[in-house]
Amino acid sequence: MKKLLIMMMTFLMYFSCASEKKKEEPPEETFNYSVERFADLGILRYQVTDWDSLSLNQKKLIYCLNNAALEGRDILFDQNNRYNLAIRRTLEAIFEHYEGDKTSTDYEELVVYLKRVWFSNGIHHHYGEEKFVPGFSSDFFAQAVKALPDSIVPTRDGQSVDAFLAEITPVIFDENLYAKKVNQDSSLDVIVASANNYYGGGVTQKEAEKFYNALKSSSDTTPVPYGLNSRLVKKNGKLAEEVYRVGGLYSSAIEQIVYWLDEASKYTENDQQKRVIDLLIEFYKTGDLRKYDEYSIEWVKDTESTVDFVNGFTESYGDALGIKASWEAIVNFKDMRSEALTKILGDNAQWFEDHSPADSRFKKKEVKGITFKTITAAMLGGDCYPATPIGINLPNSNWIRKDFGSKSVTITNITEAYDKVAAGSGFLDEFVCCAHEKELMEKYGSQTDNLHTDLHECLGHASGQLLPGVDQDALKVYGSTIEEARADLFGLYYMADPKMIELGLLDNPEAYKAEYYRYIMNGLLTQLSRIELGKQIEEAHMRNRALIAHWVFEQGKKDNVIELRKEEGKTYIVINNYNQLRTLIGDLLAEIQRIKSEGDFKEAKNLVEKYAVKVDPDLHKEILERYRKLNIAPYKGFVNPVYEVVKDRKGDVMDIKINYTEGYAEQMMRYSKIHSHLPTYND
Ligand code: ZN
Numbered sequence: 001m002k003k004l005l006i007m008m009m010t011f012l013m014y015f016s017c018a019s020e021k022k023k024e025e026p027p028e029e030t031f032n033y034s035v036e037r038f039a040d041l042g043i044l045r046y047q048v049t050d051w052d053s054l055s056l057n058q059k060k061l062i063y064c065l066n067n068a069a070l071e072g073r074d075i076l077f078d079q080n081n082r083y084n085l086a087i088r089r090t091l092e093a094i095f096e097h098y099e100g101d102k103t104s105t106d107y108e109e110l111v112v113y114l115k116r117v118w119f120s121n122g123i124h125h126h127y128g129e130e131k132f133v134p135g136f137s138s139d140f141f142a143q144a145v146k147a148l149p150d151s152i153v154p155t156r157d158g159q160s161v162d163a164f165l166a167e168i169t170p171v172i173f174d175e176n177l178y179a180k181k182v183n184q185d186s187s188l189d190v191i192v193a194s195a196n197n198y199y200g201g202g203v204t205q206k207e208a209e210k211f212y213n214a215l216k217s218s219s220d221t222t223p224v225p226y227g228l229n230s231r232l233v234k235k236n237g238k239l240a241e242e243v244y245r246v247g248g249l250y251s252s253a254i255e256q257i258v259y260w261l262d263e264a265s266k267y268t269e270n271d272q273q274k275r276v277i278d279l280l281i282e283f284y285k286t287g288d289l290r291k292y293d294e295y296s297i298e299w300v301k302d303t304e305s306t307v308d309f310v311n312g313f314t315e316s317y318g319d320a321l322g323i324k325a326s327w328e329a330i331v332n333f334k335d336m337r338s339e340a341l342t343k344i345l346g347d348n349a350q351w352f353e354d355h356s357p358a359d360s361r362f363k364k365k366e367v368k369g370i371t372f373k374t375i376t377a378a379m380l381g382g383d384c385y386p387a388t389p390i391g392i393n394l395p396n397s398n399w400i401r402k403d404f405g406s407k408s409v410t411i412t413n414i415t416e417a418y419d420k421v422a423a424g425s426g427f428l429d430e431f432v433c434c435a436h437e438k439e440l441m442e443k444y445g446s447q448t449d450n451l452h453t454d455l456h457e458c459l460g461h462a463s464g465q466l467l468p469g470v471d472q473d474a475l476k477v478y479g480s481t482i483e484e485a486r487a488d489l490f491g492l493y494y495m496a497d498p499k500m501i502e503l504g505l506l507d508n509p510e511a512y513k514a515e516y517y518r519y520i521m522n523g524l525l526t527q528l529s530r531i532e533l534g535k536q537i538e539e540a541h542m543r544n545r546a547l548i549a550h551w552v553f554e555q556g557k558k559d560n561v562i563e564l565r566k567e568e569g570k571t572y573i574v575i576n577n578y579n580q581l582r583t584l585i586g587d588l589l590a591e592i593q594r595i596k597s598e599g600d601f602k603e604a605k606n607l608v609e610k611y612a613v614k615v616d617p618d619l620h621k622e623i624l625e626r627y628r629k630l631n632i633a634p635y636k637g638f639v640n641p642v643y644e645v646v647k648d649r650k651g652d653v654m655d656i657k658i659n660y661t662e663g664y665a666e667q668m669m670r671y672s673k674i675h676s677h678l679p680t681y682n683d
Contacts, residue, residue, distance in 0.1 A: 068257050097147075106137060194319075196318055309329065358593035359593070495512040536615055561581050
């Protein structure tokens with residue numbers, strides 16, 4: 001299992017349902033979630049909710065961890081390509097010192113290119129991996145570099161600016177050079193064909209595989225992640241690892257990380273948390289992977305602390321062999337409100353189980369709600385910045401997961417920001433035709449969407465039981481679609497129940513209609529925006545939504561429960577009878593639970609193939625076109641807040657305040673000045 005590295009794009013691919021949605025938040029009308037747009041990217045801002053519920057000590061701890069999270073940024077640039085720091089620093093120098101016409105297309109394109117380099121932590125697209133094409137000419141680039149004072153051009157020692165340009169220009173402009181950051185084409189040597197910097201010149205895929213296979217032993221049940229924190233190079237014809245550690249490769253950045261972790265260690269909430277931080281420091285100092293595993297184990301065990309973090313060489317998506325890990329960081333703290341909400345659901349789990357429309361043979365006699373944890377991000381760094389995952393699921397080591405478990409959480413304030421931006425995009429105006437529903441969605445959409453997620457996670461997945469002797473994998477490839485449908489239906493069914501009002505989870509008996517409408521509209525229409533024209537529905541969550549929406553649509557046809565209305569070439573959903581819709585949802589829940597409990601593969605296959613896979617090509621085209629006009633950026637990322645230390649007259653820290661005014665370029669330039677310690681060339 002890998003961390004949920006889920007970048008939010010139009011074409012979302014969910015690894016886990018736990019990362020689908022978000023928690024509730026009181027409306028903050030003044031907060032501006034959108035920062036700017038360029039190329040295929042949208043820059044957003046997230047809000048650190050409930051910051052002032054933390055103690056001063058916790059704030060200090062986060063402040064130190066935040067700095068540790070920013071000090072590794074250069075490492076990632078260099079890991080992604082050996083020229084990334086040289087290119088970034090050259091572009092930043094031009095950005096800062098250019099005295100020519102700033103309204104020229106060349107200059108404007110250079111700024112867009114720099115913004116893309118910042119976003120991708122290098123010259124390759126953060127998602128597609130391909131090198132992006134500059135919109136300015138190489139002549140313009142050469143002139144702009146030559147106009148800079150020689151001392152700020154990041155040349156190698158003793159290198160002339162002309163020689164520097166000769167070296168760097170093809171890296172930016174030659175489309176065949178370093179074409180792909182990670183190349184998985186199995187007909188090629190994937191190391192040689194990948195532009196990343198995890199392997200030195202001349203190292204081949206065969207050699208690297210042989211090198212790491214030789215380290216592994218089949219009798220070792222607790223293997224360290226060999227090769228995770230190093231570059232594999234050839235020295236005098238022999239392979240050797242350059243280990244990322246204090247005194248090793250990337251030392252000057254790692255020393256800064258260690259400095260801030262040392263500071264953080266002074267403000268820990270408890271001994272366990274201090275143990276975690278101190279072990280991480282030891283790992284950074286020694287580069288010893290056994291220390292890394294020790295640290296990971298203690299990190300998993302720490303479930304009590306409010307403040308938590310990820311800081312280190314973590315995910316190996318950037319290496320075609322999946323051995324080397326990119327540097328990343330997230331600082332976070334527990335989302336208290338979601339804890340309270342899931343407790344209410346957990347306390348009432350048996351009531352929900354007993355009252356579900358499923359056959360009593362398929363119900364649990366004793367059901368326990370699943371605890372569903374969410375966190376608030378305080379700082380994003382390295383490979384989690386600016387594009388960020390919406391959940392964390394770590395550690396990656398299989399034996400540690402088996403023996404000690406893992407932490408799996410959703411990041412509330414990140415998903416919140418995505419939702420808020422989507423809501424302001426004109427989406428409702430485009431796709432919701434009925435004024436009453438639009439009003440309900442504006443008022444309750446966010447709340448009911450979250451409540452549905454909570455019901456899905458805490459109760460839906462926890463409910464029901466298999467009949468004795470039924471294999472839990474009986475539904476095979478249809479298993480995850482059926483399971484997600486089961487949890488979604490459980491949530492939908494209870495959304496409309498008076499119990500929601502009784503428990504204080506909703507305050508208006510009509511509020512659930514916002515979620516019913518959104519869900520059906522998404523399942524029948526709007527989720528098609530995530531699929532390429534000509535393709536079918538593949539992903540399990542999308543299939544489950546299509547299944548539910550199409551099934552209730554078909555079953556309700558004779559009574560016109562749901563209507564597809566066409567106005568001026570646009571298709572809309574009209575729900576004519578909500579009571580009957582709820583009854584149909586209950587019917588399908590009972591049937592899906594039966595399929596699951598009996599392991600009825602044939603019927604699972606029938607339902608999925610009939611309702612969940614196929615796409616109407618005309619409707620698909622229409623939806624894509626309507627989406628395109630909304631101009632929603634396909635990929636999104638975030639700027640971080642700025643943390644300001646407030647001191648009293650004696651110089652003691654009184655508080656740490658958050659400022660949300662920093663712009664994208666401003667932030668990137670600031671990080672490149674104060675959190676940039678690596679040499680330009682690290683080979
Ligand atoms: Zn789920």
